[in-house]
Amino acid sequence: MAKVPIYQQPVSTIYQSLQTDAQGLSATTAQERLAQNGKNALNQQKTTSLLQKFIAQFKDFMIIVLLVAALIAGLTGEVVDAVIILIVVVLNAIFGVFQEAKAEEAINALKEMSAPNATVRRGNVVTTVKSDELVVGDIVLLEAGDIIPADLRLVEVGSLKVEESALTGESVPVEKRDGVLTGDDLPIGDRANMAFMNSNVTYGRATGVVIATGMQTEVGRIAGMIEAADETTTPLQANLTQLGKSLTILILVIAAIVFAMGMWRQAETLIDMLLTAISLAVAAIPEGLPAIVTITLALGTQRMAKRHAIVRKLPAVETLGSTDIIASDKTGTLTQNKMTVEKVYQDLKLVDAHSLDFERDNLLAQTMILSNDTKITAEGLAGDPTETALVQYQMDRNYPVDQVLTDRPRVAEIPFDSERKLMSTIHPLADNQFLIAVKGAPDELLKRITQVAKNGQVTTLTAADRETILTTNHEMATQALRVLAFAYRIVDAIPNEMTSANVENNLVFAGMVGMIDPERPEVEQAVADAKSAGIRPLMITGDHRDTAAAIATRLGIIEEGETAAVITGAELDEMDDATFAKKVKDYAVYARVAPEHKVRIVNAWQKHGKVVAMTGDGVNDAPALKAADIGIGMGITGTEVSKGASDMVLADDNFSTIVVAVEEGRKVFANIQKAIQYLLSANLGEVLT
Template sequence: MERADALADPSVLDAEDVARGVGADLERGLTAKEAARRLAEDGPNELRAAPRPPVWRRILAQFDDPLIYLLMGAIVVALVAWVIEGRAGWPVDAVVILIVVSLNGLLGYLQAAKAENAVAALARMTAVTSAVMRDGHPLRTPSAELVRGDLLLLSEGDAVGADARLISAASLRVQEASLTGESEAVLKDAATLRQPAAIGDRRDMVFKGTTVVRGGGRAVVTATGTDSQIGAIAELLKATAPKPTPLEREISHLGRMLGLAVIVICVVVAGTVLVSSEIHSAHDVITILLLAVSLAVAAVPEGLPATLTVVLALGVQRMAKRNAIVKELSSVETLGSASVIASDKTGTLTRSEMTIERVITASGSARITGVGYAPIGRLEQGDETRAAMARQEQIVVLSGGSLAGDADLRQSDDGAWEIEGEPTEAAFLVAERKLGLTDWRRGRFARVALIPFTSERKMMSTIEIDREHADERVIIAKGAPDVLLERCTRLRVGAEVVALDGAWKARLLADVDGLSDAALRPLAVAYRPLDPGELPQALEELESDLIYGGAVGMIDPPRAEAASAIHEAHRAGVRVIMITGDHPRTAARIAADLGIVSAGSPVLTGPELDAFDDEDFAKAARETSVYARVAPVHKLRIVAALQANGDVVAMTGDGVNDAPALKAADIGVAMGVNGTEATKEAAKMVLADDNFATIVAAVTEGRAIYDNIRKCLRYLLSSNMGEVLTVFFGVVGAALIGLQGAAGYGGLALPLLATQLLWINLLTDSGPALALGVDPATDDVMARKPRRPRERIIDASMWAEILLTGAAVAIVTLLTIDIYLPGGLIEGSRDLANARTAGFTTLVLAQLFNCFASRSEASSAFAHLFVNRWLWGAIVLSAALQVAVVHVPFLNLAMGTAPLTLDQWLVCIGLASVVLWFSEARKLARFTLSRSVLAQQPPRPA
């Protein structure tokens, strides 16, 4: 506690005092042994995650479902019936139900574990390392293993692994936007602060989760893990309770509804039997109890929980292959329901590769083609008559801009071009290489000194030796055009240098304004040969009497794939919103180039949003799609306004301050490459490539998954409805089909046994249902509008389809039984076991035919008939297992079946196929009706 108090604010303590407080060695760093001891004492340098439930608890969680509760009740009833009967033999019904429930739970657990492993793999993939001094030697170690007292070695491009007090700093600039929201990199200094300051003003500190963009330094670690500033913010997120996804709410509603329906059906049927039958013995009561079990088994799609889990898990795996890592299975479908995607700009919609697009000098403007860091492109002169003069000026600008910078451009072994340093500085290196100037510039100039950039001067300079001019020294400056022009007295025109008068200055400033109007970021370059011996005490004094070379306009180019992805999103009725901290003109141009809005559309800024009341803000959220210069609090408010408008919102982010908005969104999307740990923790999905097109691909996948879930539900519920109606009408109408008195015991005989119903569900609810879950899209999923949040996954139309299909299944099943039983509507000559087996087989085959009918609500089952090999495999396997149940003796005994003749098999197949033909007729009628309605509508005016 004493140490913690002493280091409550290391920024106001001298570096030596901080080092003593944490037991650090500022020369050799910690020993490996001491670092290991501290790591064991303090724990890993990670944000505190919720304790992972033990395996047994995660397995039990798979049984926390209303449908599973119903099956547990069926097990109890079956056991009671077995006890009443004198415990003769094994309680087959109870055992079979228990096996089915256990298999479902195990399958759900395994699939959930797969999803967790995918997220863990992403964490390993994006884990950062830090350079530290240990035992007097520099080494790189995983940032999770940093401890208090470690000596950090900071250099350009490093992610700061822990909160640390600077010991030394050389032109050190750190990007702290992820922590403070400030877009400009902060210049750091090891000098002790005189008084406490806000986090963004603690210049002698570096913080976990930030990035070094320039320079280097050394720092001693003062806080790790949740003791860090980023850890404190992450802890606040735990107070925000996550909302259930639309799918979770819908399945919960469906489970409650099915549970209520099962209870009602069991009570009605059991009551009907009690009223209409004479009860002579306890055996009759047991038969009625078994009937209740049969109805419960028939009504509950035992495979639904496991099927949904597998369908979602397979969707997770497919998304992972497309660089979208989904942390929660139930979140997979949410993207398919998204009506708004709110995205940041840099790196997501753009390439995060600054590119020089224009060069403006005294002789005119030129365009440089090509985007990104690959030096592929050429210079296109605007005025060919002045091309020779302009070329000399452009060489000064591009080679000068390359000299006045610290970035590096290199080609990796795989041929990709990479940079180290600030993207704006790298842009000069790329443009210079496109013009073939790099080798010439490197051979001619050698750096002598550096005058680093400061926010006060808004420029940086280098002093170079010019080997082609007798080792003459020259100062080269790069910075904001208006700042440089104030320090310039002369102008480069071709190979000459002329006086920079007021007319020239006004023209050059107008050219720079033109760059800004085109949403290009302007930077200017100036230079001056130094007089021999000219070297003042303060090098900044040399930055005067400069020769203006010209300016460049650069931009972070849009991703080529983002434009097509946005078009696809709009086609799907998904609105795309850009939210950025960049300049409004830049935001407007990028948004127009990508097709988010048309040119000239309004852009709202953070200050403008602050001036809105709630009503105006809600209107802006509905109508405006581009926001610039916004703070994280604005993102949170925009999300809330969109959700209040009934939208399902997907929100992207990468900084810690984005985390609350990501958590509040229906699905938060974190950046896997540049995102912070807190952001990934708050998000439900992580982009492994930080690419907007991946989000739209995930939306497409989410919609396909939603369609497949509907296919599974349509198939499972219509099939189970067929079983329920078979049992219900088989009991109520027993006299009509010859079941009355077929087995004695008060004249009560069941059309199907409980074990047969369980077999049907195990056979048809598993393989075929899972195969439907991976069915390729049979319709154009991106050609329709997003579904409304309150829209039921099973709407009235689908319920009608389920009831009609279930009725068709029940009719052909009971008709099959009637054909072979004596009496009833059709006189037969077979015994109950044979007739029941025939009905049992017809019901199984009808459900297999129903697989094809359930693949689409509107398209024919014969469209894309052979695209799903898994479905064909599941159907063939299910049919083969049914043949075994009918013809293998020991299975006859377990399932109460009897062998069928070839003629009977043909009858069963023929009657079962009626379900498919009935579905085709219904779809054709719907198609014909919809065409008729469209034909009667008046044409739209041109």
């Protein structure tokens, strides 16, 4: 019998299977489980010592050839040649160790992600423990601002919203609820009664029971996938290895021919000809090549670091110069990873948000601020990204936000919930009246509206008005804008019962706003530069198809109306690998994708002989980062797992930095090419002489 997914099980069954209850585990039981199952932490990548790094530098084929040449030179009395070759080899190894150690230091400095504490109920007493001491069966209490410390099945939910972009790639927080879900094989983003490790609570509060810790969590499962991904060989490594083998064979053939000809002429002794052939071989080997390549790469990394691209592995510098495809995560790399008000609909007219300035008594502006749980702190705005965007928008317009909040304190409310999709708050006005401020989904709010505010006048909402509002809502939605509607009502007294039926009726429609996570201003030019340089940019996101297509069009990744270039994860699942590899050139935008889809995208392009650079910041990106020819992690928003799987880290999380790094990589490639040509031509002269 198939095991029932935990999101389909009632809480009582989960408590029974985990041997816990609503009061939580006892301290003794928690300690026993911690000792038995280990800490709630992801496995750390093994770090190598300086000696191990030094020894690893001698595994390269060209270096082995040079060591053999040094040995032969020493045995035949060419001590000076032997010493010079050894000095070059050792210097090459020191450069390699220095660069790797420096890269590790840079990554450690970028991580700075200390494990948070967790609020738990143990023995019916609420206490705070280190998150790595959580065990399966613990009862965890969550509130806005918390980082979820383990995988949880939610037991009680109070208007909870969780930002899960590290796992799903979705930039908009997900609404959570308790209760049993239906449907088999639900993707992570649709498991509304569960919360996952390393996600962020943006709104509300909840209680959940720990169902998995450490490597058993969804984060841990994906981290485990990374180990299954093979390390890719860079074009430079492959080319230098092939060059080394070809040169070695050629040199040995030439040395053998010279030795055979000398013996055939019978003008020299066997020992003399042997020494001549060996000397010829030593002279022909370009012993300076490894050192020049390493120095060139090291200088390239220094230039890149100054431009916010930190290279972890030296050969990655040259790989960038060979890049054909840049597959970029949308949220935070192509976009700013913050919701912004872009359109405003008031007086039944849709206008650009930046062209408006609201009067102090404008009820749309007041409702945006009052029906809102954003906290204004010394560090900035705190709360749900959608709500903070509304307050930030008014602050940017120099609207007196603080004064409105002071003059109109909240005296009652009906919190948001995912069933009715509305939030209502009540505030005192002059003359002992009260303002009911309501915000929510346009289609739900319209059911409760009877009037509309137009040009300072309140009139009855007509069927034509309703149709206009719905059409505008649809128009904004097709532009991938997230739409919120606002309404109000002025009453003489606070309703006796704060229910939706009592409060949210006979409302006056105030307007709507359309929000989006906007593209970074410099990315459109960077995409154009990449295309002109023969590089194809792709966009990969967990967002919905329309949102992905709209942003990709605005950035120039696809043309207006080029819907055939957009594919979803579900459509990708319907293709086998061979079919997808044939069609991969048709697609430029991937929406609603899972971690395994990203690996398939990388593999499909690699089958066409393309060098693929993949960007990512979440745990879900890590397997693809490792599978790509060059994995590019995010320094600001990136998780430890994604940085650990990367060859390069963007200190500013910016797509345009990748294009800059590719430019530097091409310079490095050109310099190495010139160095090889010079060395081979010089050695050829020695051999001919």
